[in-house]
Each structure stands twice: as structure tokens, then as C-alpha cells.
Amino acid sequence: MQIPLLLDRSRPATLAAQIVEQLRDAILQGRIAPGTRMPSSRRLADQLDVSRNTVVRAYESLMIESYVEGRRASGMFAASHLPDHTARPAAPPAIIAEGGSPSSMPLPCMPIRAQDLVARNRNRLAFDFFPGRPNAALFPLKTWRRLLQKSLSQGGAAGISQYSDPAGLAVLRTAIAGHVATTRSIVADVNRVVVTSGVQEGINIASRLFLGAGTVGMIEDPCYQGARYAFEAHGAQVVGVPVDSQGIVTDSLPSLPATLIYVTPSHQYPTGHVMSLERRHALIAWARRTGCYILEDDYDGDFCYEGSPLPSIASLAPDCTLHLGTFSKSLGAGLRLGYVIVPEPIAVAVRSAKALLNNGNSWLDQATLAEMIRSGSYAAHLARIRVRYKENRDSLLLALRRQFGVAEISGASSGLHLFWRLPAGVPDAPVLEEIARRARVGVYSLAGGGAHDATDSELARRCVLMGYAALLPRQIEQGIARLSEAIDDALELPNDSLPRTPAGTGHLALRFAQQPALRRTLLPQASFGPDDPAKSRFPMPVVTNIYRYPIKGLSPQRLTDVILKAGHTFPHDRMFALARPRSPIDGHVAKWAKKGLFVMLMLDEALARVRTHLDVDTLDFTIREGNRQLLAVNLASEKGRNDVEAFFQQLVPTLNGTPRLVRAETGGHFMDKPDKIVSMINLATVRALEERWGVEVDPLRFRANVYIDGAQPWEEFEWIGRDIVIGDTVMRVDRRNGRCGATNVNPQNGLRDLDIPTSLRTAFGHKDLGVYLVTRKTGAVSIGAQVIAPTDTVQHHVGLALAAVSTMPERRFICRGCYYVYEEASGLPEQGFAPGTSFAALPATWRCPDCGTEKSTFRPMALSAA
Incomplete structure (x- = not known):
């Protein structure tokens, strides 16, 4: 290494002193970084045309002042730590030629714009749909x-x-x-x-x-x-x-x-x-x-x-x-x-x-x-990745349809990205881009994705680019699900006034307690262990309640039995909805749309103050408050629909207009998700939350179609991707159900008295409760019908779930990519890790089972109080 040093032999200072002065300044100003190897005394002497002894004396002085340090058999190095008494001087001012100044220098003839393709913050995204980026793993x-x-x-x-x-x-x-x-x-x-x-x-x-x-x-x-x-x-x-x-x-x-x-x-x-x-x-x-x-x-x-x-x-x-x-x-x-x-x-x-x-x-x-x-290796590589990217494209199309209904897409026949025209109920592209980024999902408006629109057209406002090549199909599914949840969460009112789980405790505060409508006596806890095989199962799960919700956001109607048809949704469930004023929903028959376009409990808790009933055969509809009937109409008539719309405008004054009663198209519905699903709640899981939080939680907050009891707490999560038998029908457990702000509303009086989603996320790192089912075989389901679960999961221990009540301290680690939680007490038996397997014992190559994120991204979660 050559260090620029200029010696002035006309100065009274010795050459060694000049070398010391210039090297000291270079170290203090950062021109020689700490730990940098210095030139040997012989080489520096040759460079400066001085005797070697002069350089040796200079180095000795710098060593005494602690600016350099010698290392045995290695040479001389700039000190890793400068002396405490020294202060780094400012860099010397630039030498300005006579008659000039920095401000007199010309600027470029014209401003030059350039696209920014550098991923400065994209590495913080859990699911990045940046367009045109290939998969590095391929x-x-x-x-x-x-x-x-x-x-x-x-x-x-x-x-x-x-x-x-x-x-x-x-x-x-x-x-x-x-x-x-x-x-x-x-x-x-x-x-x-x-x-x-x-x-x-x-x-x-x-x-x-x-x-x-x-x-x-x-x-x-x-x-x-x-x-x-x-x-x-x-x-x-x-x-x-x-x-x-x-x-x-x-x-x-x-x-x-x-x-x-x-x-x-x-x-x-x-x-x-x-x-x-x-x-x-x-x-x-x-x-x-x-x-x-x-x-x-x-x-x-x-x-x-x-x-x-x-x-x-x-x-x-x-x-x-x-x-x-x-x-x-x-x-x-x-x-x-x-x-x-x-x-x-x-x-x-x-x-x-x-x-x-x-x-x-x-x-x-x-x-x-x-x-x-x-x-020929390049042609083979192209053929291989073309197949993988087509699978990714299909996964993205399926995920968009599952979460957003009919997706208006262009560009699907080729390429590495889709051009998605946002459906009604989804914010404009720049707003959506920011909402998604806060949820660690990368979706891109035209400007964010490196495109230019000279006219700031509707495409720029209502379209986004969705790249899919760099992700796995599972990541695509989870990323779109999180995007959908983020959009729904953005609709919620501020929850600062709602009670949440205090830090460091295992209890959920509340304004008042209520008697849950479906609460049953807590089943006795059994002791599970390899030495007690007779106690390795809970009682056979059974159906305890069946509900439909004919009008979205309004009262449930209890059934004793129902016929579930393969490939269909729950009969007469969310068949009507109240479209918000000025929402882009035309006519009285409508397709599925995001829930933000409708009157709903998440925003309009006043809906829970009245009790409604709809005869699905005659369409006779009544509204009651306590023992008093407020309205009785027939929804088949225009006058009846107008009366209902006027009533709810008065009930929910924040609407700022008259809502419009719409009916789902044939075979359609207005559930929160567009696909043909049935929602199910495990009451044992609800009771586990009651024990953990110390409050009673009304299961009707979760507005499920089927309620079961007799299973283990959180066991339903272990059934995902598998078939269960309920009565005469066969159901595929499709996915978890992420809870929204509607669960904060007390279904008995219409008050927001709990904060369920935030409390779930605080306790478990996710806000999932209950599952969605897909009917695979037509059959009857009635109250008391047995639920036959996969045989290898009912033998699982009580602590098998992502969230389970435990009186023993447990260590949990959360994935920063998707919020999956690994509990050492539960292990991961499906991957061969028995309960009690420590996180450190997992191999370094282990990845998150949900999103494929590396083990190194997991972080410890704080221990929850019993």
C-alpha cells in the first residue's frame, strides 16, 4: 500500500517528525482506517527516499502515542482504538483555486431522471411481489x-x-x-x-x-x-x-x-x-x-x-x-x-x-x-424455470380469486408479473402500496414498479403490478391472504379505547363481563403421557350449534340441521347485505365484494343492538329490540327493501346516507371470503382463551356456521389440509380464519368491550381463531352429529397447538416472515420433532413450515404469565 506523504526538507522539523505528523493526521481523519496494515519500514523508506531508520523512529513515536500497533510476524497496523484523549479533527477544507468558489461551479445542462430499481427496504418484506425478479434459488x-x-x-x-x-x-x-x-x-x-x-x-x-x-x-x-x-x-x-x-x-x-x-x-x-x-x-x-x-x-x-x-x-x-x-x-x-x-x-x-x-x-x-x-444448459434451464414460474402464476391467480373474488387480470399468458385491476372496496394503488408495506407485503403501483404513466390515468390509480417468480407457491398464498387482511384491518376504527392484554400478564382486561350464549361446562383436563395411553384422547367431538346469518352483519339464526352440498357455501348464509352509501355496487343483485363496501359489525356495532329474523322461503323479515317489534316487511317487495334501508340509516347514523339492500347472485354470498366455504369454531379453543385471559368470551362473537365441542383446544389447526367427517358429510379443513374487529363487539348489547384480534396477536403472534371448511361430499349435519377427525391428530398432546393454555413456563419463537410460532413444549411431530424439542436443537437448515423462512429469522417471544 502506498500512502501519499509529502516531505518538505526545507522545514526545520525533522523528516521523522513530518512522517509522524502526516500519518497521525491520516489516521485521525479516517484516511487510514483502524486495523489497516501500514507499509513496511523498508517500503516506506524507499517511497520517501529516506533512510529506513527515519521511518523506524517515526513508527516508534506513533506506537508510543498509541496510533499504530505492532503484531508479531505480521507488521505494523493502524490502532483499532484511538487514544481517549484525542479528538478527530475535521477534514481539511478543499483547496480552492484563486478566483474561484464552490458556488460558481456549473450544474448539469438538464436534470436527468433515472429509475430506482435498488431494493433498499424490500429486504424487510416478508412477501415481496416485485415484478420481473427471478427466483434466486433456481x-x-x-x-x-x-x-x-x-x-x-x-x-x-x-x-x-x-x-x-x-x-x-x-x-x-x-x-x-x-x-x-x-x-x-x-x-x-x-x-x-x-x-x-x-x-x-x-x-x-x-x-x-x-x-x-x-x-x-x-x-x-x-x-x-x-x-x-x-x-x-x-x-x-x-x-x-x-x-x-x-x-x-x-x-x-x-x-x-x-x-x-x-x-x-x-x-x-x-x-x-x-x-x-x-x-x-x-x-x-x-x-x-x-x-x-x-x-x-x-x-x-x-x-x-x-x-x-x-x-x-x-x-x-x-x-x-x-x-x-x-x-x-x-x-x-x-x-x-x-x-x-x-x-x-x-x-x-x-x-x-x-x-x-x-x-x-x-x-x-x-x-x-x-x-x-x-x-444446451441455458435452454434446459429455461425449460425448467418456465414450468416453475407457470406454477407460481397459477398460485397467484388462485390466491387472488380466493381472497378477492373475480380478479380482473391482464398479462397472465406470459411474463413474470400480473397486472391486476383493483376491485371495488380496495383502496387506490398508492394507498394500497403503503398499507401492504406496513404489513410487510410488497405490491407495486405503476410508479413503484418502474412504470411511467404520462396522463396519471385510471390505470395508475386502480392497477398494481404483482410479480410472482421470486416466491414459492405457499408464500404467494400467504402473502395474498395477509394483503387481504391488511386491507380489512385498514377499515377498522381506532381501538385505543378497547381493553387489551396488559404487558407481562396473561389476562385480558374488559369493561364488563357477559354470559356467553354457547358456553358449556369446562371439560375436565386429562393427563397425557406415554405411560397413560388410556387417557390419550378427548371425548369424540360433536356439533353443538349450527347458525346461518341471512343478512351480513345482522343476527344469527340457529338451526337444528342443515344439508351441505359439495362445492357450495352454507345455505342461505349472507345471502343479503346492506351496501354502504355511494359504494360502487349497482342494482339489487350483486356479486361478491370486499366487506368494506357493506354495513358490517366491524365498523357499525349498532347493528348488534337489534334482533333480526328472515324467513328464507317467504322473505318475511322482522326487526326487534327486546320484546318490541320495530319493523315487519317482505324483502321481495321494493317498499319492504326501502323500509329496511331507511331503518338502518336511522340505526347507524355514521353512514351519512341511505344504505342499499342487495341480494347475492345465484349461488353467491357475501361472506368475508369469496370462495365456497363454511366457518367452524372449536369451543374448547374459546374456553382455553377464557382461562388464559380470565374473562368469558361469547363464541357468537366469531359468527361461525358450525360450533363443535369435545376436541382439544386448538386441535382444529392440526386438521388443515385434511378431511374430517361431520354427520353425513365430508369436509376439507381448508385454512385458518383470521379474526377482524367485528369480534370486538358484544353480540348481546352492541358495545365494543374487548379487543380480540390484538389480544390474539399479542399472545400468540397471530390473530387466527377457527377454520374454514370446504364441503367435499353432500350430506346432512345436525346438532349432536359426531365429528370424526384425522386419527393421527387426536392422539396429539394438549400442548400441540400454536396457542395453548399452559401453567408451565414455555419458550416460544416467532417467525418474522409470517408470525408462525414454534413452541418447544409442543415440538413439531409432523416433522419428527417431539414435544420438548428445544429450538436450538432444530437443525440449521430447518425452515418455517408455513412460509419457508430460514431459522435464523426467528426471534424469541416473551414468556406469558400463567
């Missing part, structure tokens, strides 16, 4: 390492030590030419191929060659931010052309002369539409007629999931098209390799522009990629 690391070592052993030293062709290695350009001939129908001479550092560099090269002050550059609207900003940076007038479901609208192309038009025909960014063949021919005809080059960005061109890809524009019009391609989506953006295929007349100019930018790309990366393409 990178062919072993293949890449093998080919890289092969490239190094075959001329690697010579290749690295000298400049190579700025246009790229000939072997890589040959491989790219063969690749695009097969996959894009582009027949190109190697001299027409130029290797770039990704698509953005190709855009910049084209902009530099064809745009400038007074020229016109055209882009899609909306489009990729990087193209818009590159055109602006070169002084061009930028004109946007709208896109629709067939790509750029060629009829809207202006007649004014342009020199360059940027398009993404394979998977339009951001909308995901594929440009039709007719539009491609129309664009080519316009470009030839006006003398405008087409800059074709083959965005996501490697990922076509349905049908055959259309021929690229460059294959149809090689004379007027610059074709951009990249390996960022298939291998990774960190590789920084792409290519541009240009018409023959401008090939030399493009190569020269590339040379002026950076004189070419890394020799080693180019050589490795060339061998990967030549050997």
Missing part, C-alpha cells in the same frame, strides 16, 4: 461454477488481462445469434449482435444515436420508466401512444416525424398485453413510411405459458428494428448481460457507441454464458 449455481472454471482454465488469464471486442466476445455473439434464430425467428449475422450491460444500456445507445434536441421519440403509454427517462435525457420530445389489449394502438400513432419508437410487444410493460400480429404489421408499415426506427424490447420474451409466441418484430422487419434482449429475467439482473440486434447499416455506429460507453463487458461472464448457451 439459479443454476453448480452449472455456472463448472462453466466458469472451464472458462478460466481455457485462456482465462489472457482474456482477463486485455481488452476484448467492445461489441462482445465473438463466441457469445455467435451463441446469441443461434439462440434468437431458434426462439425469436431472427436470422442475424454475428456482426449485427452487440453485447450490452442489460436492456437499459441498449436503450441508451439507441437514444444517443437517434435522439437529440428537436427530435421526437415515441413510447407506449404507460411504459417502462427507463425508456422514458433515456429519451428525455437526450433532449428529445417524448410522445406517448396509448396501449390496449392488443398492444400499442397503431391508429393513434401521430403523423409527425419521429426517429425512434420504443415498444414491448412480447409482454407490454406494465399491462402485460401481447401485441397482436396485425398490430405488429401495422407498426412496421408506419415505421417504414415515416422513417422511424422501432426499438423492440423483448421484455419477458422467454416466458410464454399459453400457445406459441408470435414472431418478433425484428424477424418481420430487420431493416428498421433494433431488438433488445436480456438475461436478467432468466439468470439474474446482477449478471448485467444483454444484447441488441441491429440493422446492418447502423451496426458499426452501434459498436462505436458501445465502445465509448465502457469498452465492453466482463470477459469472464461473457465466456461462461457463451459456453452455457452452446452446451
